[in-house]
Amino acid sequence: MSQQTKRVLVTGATGFTGGALAKKLIERGDKVVALVRKSANVKPLEALGAELVYGDITDADAVQRAAQGTQIIYHIAAVYRTAGHPDSYYEEVNIQGVQHVIDAARKHGVGRTVHCSTIGVHGDIEEIPSNEESPFNPGDIYQRTKLAGEQLFAEAMANGLPGAIFRPGAIYGPGDLRLLKMFKQVKRGFFPLFGGGKNLYHLSYIDDLTDGIILCGEHPNAIGERFILCSNEYDTLKALTATIARQLQVKEPTLSLPVAPLMVAAKMCEALCKPFGIDPPLHTRRVEFFVKSRAFDNSKARRLLGYEPKIGTDEGVKRTIAWYEENDLL
Numbered sequence: 001m002s003q004q005t006k007r008v009l010v011t012g013a014t015g016f017t018g019g020a021l022a023k024k025l026i027e028r029g030d031k032v033v034a035l036v037r038k039s040a041n042v043k044p045l046e047a048l049g050a051e052l053v054y055g056d057i058t059d060a061d062a063v064q065r066a067a068q069g070t071q072i073i074y075h076i077a078a079v080y081r082t083a084g085h086p087d088s089y090y091e092e093v094n095i096q097g098v099q100h101v102i103d104a105a106r107k108h109g110v111g112r113t114v115h116c117s118t119i120g121v122h123g124d125i126e127e128i129p130s131n132e133e134s135p136f137n138p139g140d141i142y143q144r145t146k147l148a149g150e151q152l153f154a155e156a157m158a159n160g161l162p163g164a165i166f167r168p169g170a171i172y173g174p175g176d177l178r179l180l181k182m183f184k185q186v187k188r189g190f191f192p193l194f195g196g197g198k199n200l201y202h203l204s205y206i207d208d209l210t211d212g213i214i215l216c217g218e219h220p221n222a223i224g225e226r227f228i229l230c231s232n233e234y235d236t237l238k239a240l241t242a243t244i245a246r247q248l249q250v251k252e253p254t255l256s257l258p259v260a261p262l263m264v265a266a267k268m269c270e271a272l273c274k275p276f277g278i279d280p281p282l283h284t285r286r287v288e289f290f291v292k293s294r295a296f297d298n299s300k301a302r303r304l305l306g307y308e309p310k311i312g313t314d315e316g317v318k319r320t321i322a323w324y325e326e327n328d329l330l
């Protein structure tokens with residue numbers, strides 16, 4: 001990996017993954033420009049010395065301003081964690097936002113643009129493990145718009161845009177709040193495994209992932225390619241909760257409940273909340289967590305990029321718990 005200072009744009013740098021990536025890039029000497037919204041907490045980025053450009057990914061001019069003079073763009077921003085939006089908002093951010101990034105990269109002749117997709121574009125996999133060439137099967141508006149954004153980006157690469165696409169698994173590690181609820185419930189001794197927790201779950205540890213993202217931004221072999229950037233191992237959701245319990249030194253979850261009534265409740269919640277723009281307390285993607293299997297082969301990234309995930313699930317869970325405890329979250 002080259003140690004020359006570069007000026008790079010990171011979108012989504014106020015979020016978990018983009019924030020960790022921006023930090024790593026700055027620490028290794030790169031100059032990071034972050035496209036940020038006025039409503040976001042920019043203190044960590046300011047403290048790191050990132051250059052802030054205020055604007056929204058849905059605003060083509062703002063993206064153009066942010067991309068000016070950069071050599072690499074890491075496009076990480078997406079609407080993801082919140083579920084109370086109309087479908088059109090997912091389209092604006094996860095599809096049109098990608099077009100704005102492509103246009104800005106072309107206009108400013110950016111040397112490399114890296115697009116963040118998700119293994120979720122494959123939906124509930126049939127082939128174990130799946131890989132970059134496995135069929136797409138997105139299951140909800142988030143996954144459908146992420147797939148459409150990825151395809152838009154792939155088309156741009158086919159038409160000469162120097163870039164790469166990566167698909168992470170469930171991203172976790174210090175700084176993540178999405179899996180906190182599961183850790184809390186396991187600690188409290190009440191984490192019902194809807195459907196028995198038999199589905200396969202594939203994680204991406206944040207520090208390994210950001211290494212992989214930078215390889216996508218810098219390795220010559222990455223150009224024009226799509227990569228799965230998951231950990232080396234996957235296991236059932238039940239096994240993951242057992243690992244969390246072991247690291248917390250509590251009893252592992254064993255209560256198994258049927259999933260169908262929960263899915264009905266989630267659909268009702270979504271139908272009631274969405275028209276009012278409220279984030280539903282329970283939504284179908286949360287329930288699918290207990291049902292859909294995700295298990296992938298990361299050997300393409302290992303072979304072409306030298307991607308080398310270092311943190312196994314035991315160690316990753318241990319570090320995540322340590323961060324939750326340090327921050328009084330658990």
Ligand SMILES: NC(=O)c1ccc[n+]([C@@H]2O[C@H](COP(=O)([O-])OP(=O)(O)OC[C@H]3O[C@@H](n4cnc5c(N)ncnc54)[C@H](OP(=O)(O)O)[C@@H]3O)[C@@H](O)[C@H]2O)c1
Nearest residue numbers: 012013014015016017037040056057076077078118170171
């Ligand atoms: N987390 C996972 O398990 C996972 C798994 C696979 C793929 N991914 C993908 O990984 C990426 C990062 O995920 P994450 O979990 O780190 O997300 P996150 O913590 O929710 O961060 C999302 C980032 O996107 C920004 N953003 C959202 N809408 C925007 C808009 N309209 N204009 C500008 N910025 C906007 C957010 O800014 P604000 O701070 O202003 O909200 C935030 O910085 C996403 O592309 C996601 O699809 C995530």
